[in-house]
Structures are given as structure tokens and as C-alpha cells.
Amino acid sequence: MDHFALYADLHALLGESGLLTDPQVVAAHNTDWRGRYRGTAPWVVQPTSTAQVMEVIKACAKAGVPLVPQGGNTSQCGAATPRSGHPEIILSLSRMNRILELDAENATLVCEAGAILAQVQKHAEAAGFLFPLSLASEGSAQIGGVISTNAGGTAVLRYGNMRAQVLGLEVVLADGRCWNGLKGLRKDNTGYDLKQCFIGAEGTLGIITRAVLRLYPLPRQRVTAWLSVPSPTLAVRLLRFLRAQCGDRISAFELVSHSALSLVLHHLPQFQPPLDPLPAWSVLVELEEFDAQAPLQGLLEKALVLALEERLLDNAVLAQSLTEAQALWALREQISEAQKREGISIKHDISVPVSRIPEFIELAGKNLETAFPGIRVVCFGHVGDGNLHYNLSFANPERNRTLVPQTPAVNRIVHDVVSALNGSISAEHGIGQLKVQELVHYKDPVALDLMKKLKMLLDPQGLLNPGKILA
Amino acid sequence: MDHFALYADLHALLGESGLLTDPQVVAAHNTDWRGRYRGTAPWVVQPTSTAQVMEVIKACAKAGVPLVPQGGNTSQCGAATPRSGHPEIILSLSRMNRILELDAENATLVCEAGAILAQVQKHAEAAGFLFPLSLASEGSAQIGGVISTNAGGTAVLRYGNMRAQVLGLEVVLADGRCWNGLKGLRKDNTGYDLKQCFIGAEGTLGIITRAVLRLYPLPRQRVTAWLSVPSPTLAVRLLRFLRAQCGDRISAFELVSHSALSLVLHHLPQFQPPLDPLPAWSVLVELEEFDAQAPLQGLLEKALVLALEERLLDNAVLAQSLTEAQALWALREQISEAQKREGISIKHDISVPVSRIPEFIELAGKNLETAFPGIRVVCFGHVGDGNLHYNLSFANPERNRTLVPQTPAVNRIVHDVVSALNGSISAEHGIGQLKVQELVHYKDPVALDLMKKLKMLLDPQGLLNPGKILA
Missing domain, CATH: 3.30.43.10 (Uridine Diphospho-n-acetylenolpyruvylglucosamine Reductase, domain 2)
Known part of the structure; x- marks a missing residue:
């Protein structure tokens, strides 16, 4: 150049x-x-x-x-x-970080792409609204990136992913023109919905510069519980059962394997086991309610008693205070930290239909055990969205070192099962550079062809984030 | 040929x-x-x-x-x-009308494009689920058309439009290939979300043949009320107030002008006025609840009393039975029939940000009165979505006949106001043949250019529904 x-x-x-x-x-x-x-x-x-x-x-x-x-x-x-x-x-985009408008009667917020997610959340809350998207990196992640990744996080079950939060976009195109789609409308059927092209495109089709985001009423109550469930099969049945009882009050339904919980308790001794004995499988469930007077805890207790009678769970503990709720959430959120302290592991971010989660866990586990006897599966995630973080290592550090060079073989086993179950090899993290070759291997060839054509259409010179998503 | x-x-x-x-x-x-x-x-x-x-x-x-x-x-x-x-x-697509699968644990339904909307609703309900999209033509409308129009209807406020209900699609492309995107995943970030291109494209970019649709828990209770509100400004404020009190239980919030309600009572004498005196502006509000025991009616009553104290409304009546609720809904749903009996009118399907609804009503009304003194505005619709059906006629039939040839001038006045308020000239009905020229007039030129390029990319020969959306 x-x-x-x-x-x-x-x-x-x-x-x-x-x-x-x-x-x-x-x-x-x-x-x-x-x-x-x-x-x-x-x-x-x-x-x-x-x-x-x-x-x-x-x-x-x-x-x-x-x-x-x-x-x-x-x-x-x-x-x-x-x-x-x-x-x-x-x-x-860091210097384009202004929040430009909050329209309370339209329940929308307009900001620049560089606005930090946590600031958007705080700005909304100060005005009595919820901006629901929440993820570990929210203190640094910027709205433009969150949109470009179509980020997920812990509130997707109730509110959807980032795509569902975007009403309008302003995008600078590869030819230097600006497309102004900065509208705060819930309904607009005037032709193709162009903003959808740029959401989740990882900056390869245009540069998002501004966005109009949806806001929601602020919940007045939350109740959090840690459940012991006999198996992933029953966890999935339990989700359906609780949904029928409590409706879409359920804002989180997170599965945690015994191995994942054990790692947290081992490496972070300040945490207490939530239940005794330690569950083979745990579910962290949370309900939200907008009416401050509604008997939310009673509703969950009643539903859990019925679920216990139906043998969908073994045991449960409800947080009795915000501190207790935070302690339960910490057990879930510290899994990544505990894994880091334990040593390296081969990670996956997969999704399958919720109904096929048990099959995925069984099949992937069996196939891995055959290829790598004694391998340890640390499995946890947003089961309500069909999304698991599925991480593999050996408990023995020496043996674990021999696993890392086998990453492609491990990926192949896990992703083959995902593919057979009509799932996704990247549920919420995107493709970036990491999964470009995996995408070529697993994506429908017609889809890949359409994606390449869309890239050629919007960025014929290959100016925008080349080598990401598409090779 | x-x-x-x-x-x-x-x-x-x-x-x-x-x-x-x-x-x-x-x-x-x-x-x-x-x-x-x-x-x-x-x-x-x-x-x-x-x-x-x-x-x-x-x-x-x-x-x-x-x-x-x-x-x-x-x-x-x-x-x-x-x-x-x-x-x-x-x-x-009428012979491709099968419902292929209902996955209760994934809360999804797979059907062919020709399946009729009402059948999908019934099939879901029989399995204990809600398929929320509901509109007047649901007894004949087919899923492929509903997706291609990105249809709206009465439940958008709570559940979103058709786009929000589609998890996966199978689409036959103009070159005769089939793109298989028939996945039932809540999260899938493996590249560009191609299905979004076909939703709302009115069959101009591909032929939708199958779809995976989202299902929801079935509400166990509903409560319906007819409210008298002093003005559209207060109606919008009331919506915000009720949302803060009742959260997203609010499943409908429909505005009805005095003129609209009067036409119903005049032409359909079997209906009774919901309130006395007849409201200058009415709101039909409905709440849904998943818990059969929750005091839903009490919640709404309490919120309405507070709203009355805040002078956000004048009067209210709550339906005390399903029959009463249906009678209130009939007043809203019979507006189209009453208009038909009254004579021809010039219709619009517009949206603006919810906060600008009052401004739209005031400005459009003023500009029309200036150009066409004595013109009658019949205005009603989904205010919670910022979407109004805004219909114009003269009460005097002879004078009304002179209005019809003025349709372009009337459209220009109404759509100019919509455009000035950053709204949409087609909120939920699409463009079809009817609004092709209006779209050229009002759409951002960069957007139009991108739309044309997308059409050229996916249908270079112009084989699919030519002359619709784009001229």
C-alpha cells in the first residue's frame, strides 16, 4: 500500500x-x-x-x-x-460513544456505535427502563460490536438476542455512502429490511455508526433458585413444565454439569455448595416480575413442589435475599474463572434445538470417550436457548498437554454431533477468524454461496474486515 | 412467451x-x-x-x-x-399445507408455506401452546404469505411481528436451487442471517416453501377494558404508565377515535356504547397472564385507579366475562365493516414512533382540514406499535365522491407528515403494487439502491413477482 x-x-x-x-x-x-x-x-x-x-x-x-x-x-x-x-x-469506534436520545414514550434509546453496553444499561435504568442484553464483557463491549456479533448472553430466553433489540441502524457502506435506517419503529414494511444484513455481519458488510435500541419495563422483583435435576433430559422437561406454570416470567434457565460446579468449589473455596449432595446436574433458574406486589416467590415454590411430585427434580434451594441470589449466580459465572485456574481446555459454543440437548450431551460424550478415554467434559450454558458451552480437558495436567494439539480432532467430533442434530457450531460468539474453516466444512453450500454473493454485492473491493466469516 | x-x-x-x-x-x-x-x-x-x-x-x-x-x-x-x-x-402454495412437526420441548412448529394461519394457531393450542400472530384474514392467510408480508396484527405489542416468529426457512431461489435454512435454533451466529432477506420480501427474492415457527406458553387469563381518554397525548402517556405498572402483560393497546366508534354504533345497531358519554378517544386494553391464580383483574383495576388519579383517563369499564370481552373487541374489529357500509374512504396504514402519534394526528388532521375543509378522519389502530389506520372521507356521500379522485393529493399530505416524523408509509401491509410509486417518492435513495441491488443479486432475470415492491 x-x-x-x-x-x-x-x-x-x-x-x-x-x-x-x-x-x-x-x-x-x-x-x-x-x-x-x-x-x-x-x-x-x-x-x-x-x-x-x-x-x-x-x-x-x-x-x-x-x-x-x-x-x-x-x-x-x-x-x-x-x-x-x-x-x-x-x-x-471508541470516540463515537454518545448516547444521543432516550424516548420514554417510544421506549427507545439512540446511541453511537462506540457507546459501551454497560453505559447503555445504566442510562436506561436511570430512566426507569431495562436494556436487557447482558454479558460478561459488558463493561468494555461496545454497541456496534454487540450488534455486529448479534450477541447473546444471559437474558436471551426472555428478551431475545441483540438482533431483537435493534429497531434502526445507521451504516457507512464500503463505497463511502451512508445508509440512514435510523428509525425507531416497531412496524415498518416498506421493502427489504436492510438493517438485518448488517446485524451479525461482524463488520464485513458495512460500518455501523448509530443504532436505535428497544427498551423494556424494569422488573420490580426477581427470584432465583438452584435446582438439582437427575439428568439433562429431565432438565429440558422441567423447563417446559415451568414455562407452562410461570409463563415467560422465566428469564434464565442455566444448566451446570457436576464437573463444572466441582471446579468452581475446588478453585474458589470462598463459595459454598448450593445443595447437599452436590447435584449430578444443576439448573439455575430465575423469574422476573413487573408487579411489585405479585407473590413471585410463592409462584415459583408452588411450581417447584409440583415438579418435585412429577420427579422432574431432586432438590431445590431458593435465594432468600439479593446476597443469596448473587451467590447462586456467582457459582454459574465463576465457571470460566475456575476452568482457567484448572488449566487449558478445548472450548465450544454450540446450539441445538432445546429438545435435543440431552441427545447432544449423550452422543458427544460417548464419541469423545471412545476417541479420548477418560476425557473430562465441562458443560454448562443457556439451555433455554439450546446453547451450551462445552469444554474438554483431562484432569491430569500432563495428559491434558497432549490433548491441545488434538483440537481439530476434538472439534470434528463435537461439531459432527451438532451438525447431525441440525444445530449450530457458533451459537453466540460468531465466526471471526477462529471458525472460518469450520464454517466452510459445516455450512450448507447454497448458504455459503449466498453469503459470498452478499459480500461481493456490499463490499466488492474487500475493504471491510477481510478474512472474517468468509475465507 | x-x-x-x-x-x-x-x-x-x-x-x-x-x-x-x-x-x-x-x-x-x-x-x-x-x-x-x-x-x-x-x-x-x-x-x-x-x-x-x-x-x-x-x-x-x-x-x-x-x-x-x-x-x-x-x-x-x-x-x-x-x-x-x-x-x-x-x-x-395451497397444496403444500401440511403441519410437519410440533416439538414441545423446543417450543417450535414446522409447516409448509401453504398452511393456513388459523390452522397453525389451532394446532399449537391443541398442544398447549400459543402461536400469537393474529389478524383479520387468519382463516385464509397462509404462512408463506404471512412471512413474505412480515404481517403484524393485534399481538405485535407483546410478541412482535411475523419476523420475530420465524426461526428457520426453506426457500427455493430464482435459479431453482433450494436454500435449506430450516433450523429450529434460538441462537445461530454462523454468518449472515439469510432468512431475514426473504421475510417481508413479498416473494420477490425467493419462494418460501417451509418454515420453523416459535411457540409460546398459553396464557391462562385475559382481562379486557375499554377506556375513555381525553386525547391521543394522554393515551400515549397512559400506555407508558400501564407498562410500568403491569409490565409486558399488556398484549393489546388499541386507540379508537370518536368518529370510528360512532360509525360502528350507527351502522351496527346491535352494539351498545361501551361508556356514556361516548369517549372523544377510546383505548381498548388487554392484559394476559400465565398463572391461573394471579389476581390479574385486580392488577389492572389498581393501575387504572392510579391512572385516573393522574388524570390519564376519564372513565373505564372492565369486561366481567368472556362475552363482555368479546363485545368490546367487536367494537374495535367492526370498524372496517362499519366504514364499508358508510361508503368509500381513502385508507392509510402508517407508523411513527409511539411518542409522535399525537403529533401525527394533530398535524395530519390540520393539513387535511386546510386542503379539504370538513374532511372526516376515522383513525384507529395499534398505538402500542405506533401503527395507525388513518382513513379519510366526507360524511356527505356526494361530496365524498369528489374526494376519491383526489387520492394522490390526500396521500401526499398524510405521507408527508409521516415522513417528517421519521415514520413509515406502510407499517404492516407491505408495498405490493399499491405503493410502489409512493415508495420511490419517500424511501431513502441509498436504501432503494441497495434494495434494487439485492433484487438483482437474488433474481437477476426478474422471475419472481416482478413489479412488486420495486418498479
């Missing part, structure tokens, strides 16, 4: 503050948060307006240099990290 | 029963249900399988003859009717 001409163009457009060149600063942007990917972008551009984003894209198009849009840099799949050895520029 | 060769091909593919040629039968398919559009398709093809749809498309592609997909033929905009004077064939 013609470094000098492009540098001059970008400098003229953005000035010193909008063009980061300090090698240490740039290096941080070139590395994903897990340290798994390292790009070689020479600079980071930080525009402050949609107009600047348009000009940056035009300058890069002229120079033939691709852009890698980056929000909070919290991708699990290297989606926001440039590729090593490719001449690419990082486009950071 | 080479009639003979194409006829021979289609006959060989489908046999007598799959190729309708009886002029009377074909004429019915050539006419929309309102009798506003008449096509000149010589035949109707009625395949019974996806494989047959693929072959039909290939035969038509070879002959260069476009196809008009048709479901229940209930479009409000002529979307499923061939154009007059164009050589087109009607592709009826």
Missing part, C-alpha cells in the same frame, strides 16, 4: 488525535483480549463522526487498504483483530 | 391436478380479494413439494416467464396478484 499518501489523507481528515501511531498503543489494538491473535496494522483511526467514517472509508478505498472495525475488542473469535501480515488499518 | 413449450413442461411436471387452466378458476386467482387488481395469468400451478417448486422455477426460467407466488390471496396491496397485460404464471 502507499503508506505515505494514505497517512497524509488520514492525517488531514482526523488530525493527531484521530490517528494513533504510537507502536505500544497500536499493538494493544492489534491483539485480541485473549492474546490469541496478533495483527500488523500500522495505525488506528478514531473518527468522531459518521462523516469522518465516510471519509476514512473513501481514503482507504482509494489506497486499496482494508479496514478492521473495532469496538471494545472483546470478540471471542478474533473478529475485531487484524490479520497478521496483511496491510490493514484498525477503525476504532 | 412460448406458451406451448412451457405448458408442456409444466404439465409433464405437475399433471392435471397441479396445473389449473379452467378460466373461471384462474380468474379467481387473478383477482385480489378487494377486486382492485386483475392479472392476466393464463394458468395457476399448484405444486405439492419443494422439489416440484424447484422444477417449476427452472421451467419458467427457461421460458423467461415470471412467477407470482400466491398464498391465501389476502394481500391489502395486490402483492399476490399478477399484473395486467404481463405474461406471468401464478404459483399457488
Whole structure:
């Protein structure tokens, strides 16, 4: 690339503050948060307006240099990290972080792409609303990235994923034009719903610059319980049973394997076992209620007693205070930390129809045990969404070291089962760089062809986040 | 077109029963249900399988003859009717009407495109589930058409429109290939979400042949009330107030103008005024509850008393039985019938942000009164979605006849206000043939350009429902 001409163009457009060149600063942007990917972008551009984003894209198009849009840099799949050895520029949205409007009567919020998810949540709550999307990285994840990943998290069961929260978008296209779809409408059937193309596209089809998001009434009560269930089969039946009893008050239904819970209790001794004996399988269930006076705890207790009679569960404990509820949630949320302390593991983010979760767990477990006798499965996740985090390791550290080079073989076994059950090899984390080859292996060829054509249509020059999603 | 060769091909593919040629039968398919559009398709093809749809498309592609997909033929905009004077064939999905699967633990239903909406609702209910999408034509509307229109209806406030109900699709493309996206997953981030392209595309980008739909728990209680509110401004404030009190239990919030209610009471004397005096503005509100024991009526009563104290409403009546609830709903649902009996009117299906509903009503009313003094506005609709049906006529039949030729001028006034308020000229009915020119006038040029490019990408030969949405 013609470094000098492009540098001059970008400098003229953005000035010193909008063009980061300090090698240490740039290096941080070139590395994903897990340290798994390292790009070689020479600079980071930080525009402050949609107009600047348009000009940056035009300058890069002229120079033939691709852009890698980056929000909070919290991708699990290297989606926001440039590729090593490719001449690419990082486009950071961090300075476009304003919340522009909260319309209480329309229950919508308008913000720039760089607004941080936790700030959006807080802004909504201060006005008496809930912005429901919630995930571990919400303190750094930016709205543009959350939309581009179609992020999931812990509230999907009740509120849907990020796609369901987006009413309107403003997007800068690869040709430098801006598509203004920034409408706060619940209903709009004036032709193709273009915003859907950009949601979950990981920045490969356009640069999201602004969004209109849906807000919800703020729940006035929550009740949280930890349940012991005999098997995944009964966990799935229990979900159906509780839904029929409590409706969509159920806001979380998280499955936790014995192995996952044991790791937490082993590595984080400040936590207490929620039930005695330690459940073979646990479910963390949470209900929400908008009416402050409604007997929410009574409703859950009644439903659990009926479920106990139906032998859908063995035992249950209800949190009696916010502190107790937080302690139960911590057991779920600390699984990742406990796994990290235990050592490396091979991770998967899969989904299948909820009804097939038990089959997945049984089949994948059996096939892995055959190929890797004694392998340890740490399995947990959003069963209500059919989404499991399914992680594999050996308890013995030495033996575990021999497993890591076998990652492709392990992936093949797990993803073959997912595929046979009509599931997804990436439920909520996206494809990024990590799963590009797995996608080629498993995706319907017609779908892959349509995806490539859509990419060619919207980004014929390959300027936007090349090498992500599609090879 | 080479009639003979194409006829021979289609006959060989489908046999007598799959190729309708009886002029009377074909004429019915050539006419929309309102009798506003008449096509000149010589035949109707009625395949019974996806494989047959693929072959039909290939035969038509070879002959260069476009196809008009048709479901229940209930479009409000002529979307499923061939154009007059164009050589087109009607592709009826009516024989592909099977419900293929109901997965209770995944809360999903799989059906063919020709399944009738009311049958899907009944099938779900028999299994203890709710399929929430509900609209006036549900006894004939077919799922493929409902998806292709991204239909709305009366339950959008709580459950979203049809797009929100679709988890997976099978679509036959213009090149005769089949894209199999028939997955029942709540989470799937493996690249671009292709199904979104076909939802709301009115059959112009592909032929939907099967769908996976979401099901919901069946509500155990409903409570319905008719409210008198002083103004649209207070109606919108009341909605926000009730949402904060009752959460998303609110499943309907319908505004009815004095003129609309008066027409019903005048033309359908079997109905009683819900309140005395007759409200300047009415709201029909309904709440749903999953717990059979919860004091739902008490919750609404309490909220309405508080709203009365806040002067957000003047008066209210709660239905004390299912019969009373049905009587209140009938007042809302008979508005269209009453209008029909009153005479012709110029209709609009618009949306704006909910917060701007009062502004829309005031501004549009003022501008129309200036241009057409004495004009009568009949205004009602799904205010919770920002969606109004806004219909114009003169009470005097003779004067009314002079209004009809002024339709373009009336549309311009109404749609200019919609546009100024960042709204939509088609909230739930789509574009079809009716609003193609209005779309060109009001749609963002970048959006129109992208839409045309998407059409070119997926249907370069213009085989699928030409002249609909895009000119």
C-alpha cells in the first residue's frame, strides 16, 4: 500500500488525535483480549463522526487498504483483530460513544456505535427502563460490536438476542455512502429490511455508526433458585413444565454439569455448595416480575413442589435475599474463572434445538470417550436457548498437554454431533477468524454461496474486515 | 412467451391436478380479494413439494416467464396478484399445507408455506401452546404469505411481528436451487442471517416453501377494558404508565377515535356504547397472564385507579366475562365493516414512533382540514406499535365522491407528515403494487439502491413477482 499518501489523507481528515501511531498503543489494538491473535496494522483511526467514517472509508478505498472495525475488542473469535501480515488499518469506534436520545414514550434509546453496553444499561435504568442484553464483557463491549456479533448472553430466553433489540441502524457502506435506517419503529414494511444484513455481519458488510435500541419495563422483583435435576433430559422437561406454570416470567434457565460446579468449589473455596449432595446436574433458574406486589416467590415454590411430585427434580434451594441470589449466580459465572485456574481446555459454543440437548450431551460424550478415554467434559450454558458451552480437558495436567494439539480432532467430533442434530457450531460468539474453516466444512453450500454473493454485492473491493466469516 | 413449450413442461411436471387452466378458476386467482387488481395469468400451478417448486422455477426460467407466488390471496396491496397485460404464471402454495412437526420441548412448529394461519394457531393450542400472530384474514392467510408480508396484527405489542416468529426457512431461489435454512435454533451466529432477506420480501427474492415457527406458553387469563381518554397525548402517556405498572402483560393497546366508534354504533345497531358519554378517544386494553391464580383483574383495576388519579383517563369499564370481552373487541374489529357500509374512504396504514402519534394526528388532521375543509378522519389502530389506520372521507356521500379522485393529493399530505416524523408509509401491509410509486417518492435513495441491488443479486432475470415492491 502507499503508506505515505494514505497517512497524509488520514492525517488531514482526523488530525493527531484521530490517528494513533504510537507502536505500544497500536499493538494493544492489534491483539485480541485473549492474546490469541496478533495483527500488523500500522495505525488506528478514531473518527468522531459518521462523516469522518465516510471519509476514512473513501481514503482507504482509494489506497486499496482494508479496514478492521473495532469496538471494545472483546470478540471471542478474533473478529475485531487484524490479520497478521496483511496491510490493514484498525477503525476504532471508541470516540463515537454518545448516547444521543432516550424516548420514554417510544421506549427507545439512540446511541453511537462506540457507546459501551454497560453505559447503555445504566442510562436506561436511570430512566426507569431495562436494556436487557447482558454479558460478561459488558463493561468494555461496545454497541456496534454487540450488534455486529448479534450477541447473546444471559437474558436471551426472555428478551431475545441483540438482533431483537435493534429497531434502526445507521451504516457507512464500503463505497463511502451512508445508509440512514435510523428509525425507531416497531412496524415498518416498506421493502427489504436492510438493517438485518448488517446485524451479525461482524463488520464485513458495512460500518455501523448509530443504532436505535428497544427498551423494556424494569422488573420490580426477581427470584432465583438452584435446582438439582437427575439428568439433562429431565432438565429440558422441567423447563417446559415451568414455562407452562410461570409463563415467560422465566428469564434464565442455566444448566451446570457436576464437573463444572466441582471446579468452581475446588478453585474458589470462598463459595459454598448450593445443595447437599452436590447435584449430578444443576439448573439455575430465575423469574422476573413487573408487579411489585405479585407473590413471585410463592409462584415459583408452588411450581417447584409440583415438579418435585412429577420427579422432574431432586432438590431445590431458593435465594432468600439479593446476597443469596448473587451467590447462586456467582457459582454459574465463576465457571470460566475456575476452568482457567484448572488449566487449558478445548472450548465450544454450540446450539441445538432445546429438545435435543440431552441427545447432544449423550452422543458427544460417548464419541469423545471412545476417541479420548477418560476425557473430562465441562458443560454448562443457556439451555433455554439450546446453547451450551462445552469444554474438554483431562484432569491430569500432563495428559491434558497432549490433548491441545488434538483440537481439530476434538472439534470434528463435537461439531459432527451438532451438525447431525441440525444445530449450530457458533451459537453466540460468531465466526471471526477462529471458525472460518469450520464454517466452510459445516455450512450448507447454497448458504455459503449466498453469503459470498452478499459480500461481493456490499463490499466488492474487500475493504471491510477481510478474512472474517468468509475465507 | 412460448406458451406451448412451457405448458408442456409444466404439465409433464405437475399433471392435471397441479396445473389449473379452467378460466373461471384462474380468474379467481387473478383477482385480489378487494377486486382492485386483475392479472392476466393464463394458468395457476399448484405444486405439492419443494422439489416440484424447484422444477417449476427452472421451467419458467427457461421460458423467461415470471412467477407470482400466491398464498391465501389476502394481500391489502395486490402483492399476490399478477399484473395486467404481463405474461406471468401464478404459483399457488395451497397444496403444500401440511403441519410437519410440533416439538414441545423446543417450543417450535414446522409447516409448509401453504398452511393456513388459523390452522397453525389451532394446532399449537391443541398442544398447549400459543402461536400469537393474529389478524383479520387468519382463516385464509397462509404462512408463506404471512412471512413474505412480515404481517403484524393485534399481538405485535407483546410478541412482535411475523419476523420475530420465524426461526428457520426453506426457500427455493430464482435459479431453482433450494436454500435449506430450516433450523429450529434460538441462537445461530454462523454468518449472515439469510432468512431475514426473504421475510417481508413479498416473494420477490425467493419462494418460501417451509418454515420453523416459535411457540409460546398459553396464557391462562385475559382481562379486557375499554377506556375513555381525553386525547391521543394522554393515551400515549397512559400506555407508558400501564407498562410500568403491569409490565409486558399488556398484549393489546388499541386507540379508537370518536368518529370510528360512532360509525360502528350507527351502522351496527346491535352494539351498545361501551361508556356514556361516548369517549372523544377510546383505548381498548388487554392484559394476559400465565398463572391461573394471579389476581390479574385486580392488577389492572389498581393501575387504572392510579391512572385516573393522574388524570390519564376519564372513565373505564372492565369486561366481567368472556362475552363482555368479546363485545368490546367487536367494537374495535367492526370498524372496517362499519366504514364499508358508510361508503368509500381513502385508507392509510402508517407508523411513527409511539411518542409522535399525537403529533401525527394533530398535524395530519390540520393539513387535511386546510386542503379539504370538513374532511372526516376515522383513525384507529395499534398505538402500542405506533401503527395507525388513518382513513379519510366526507360524511356527505356526494361530496365524498369528489374526494376519491383526489387520492394522490390526500396521500401526499398524510405521507408527508409521516415522513417528517421519521415514520413509515406502510407499517404492516407491505408495498405490493399499491405503493410502489409512493415508495420511490419517500424511501431513502441509498436504501432503494441497495434494495434494487439485492433484487438483482437474488433474481437477476426478474422471475419472481416482478413489479412488486420495486418498479
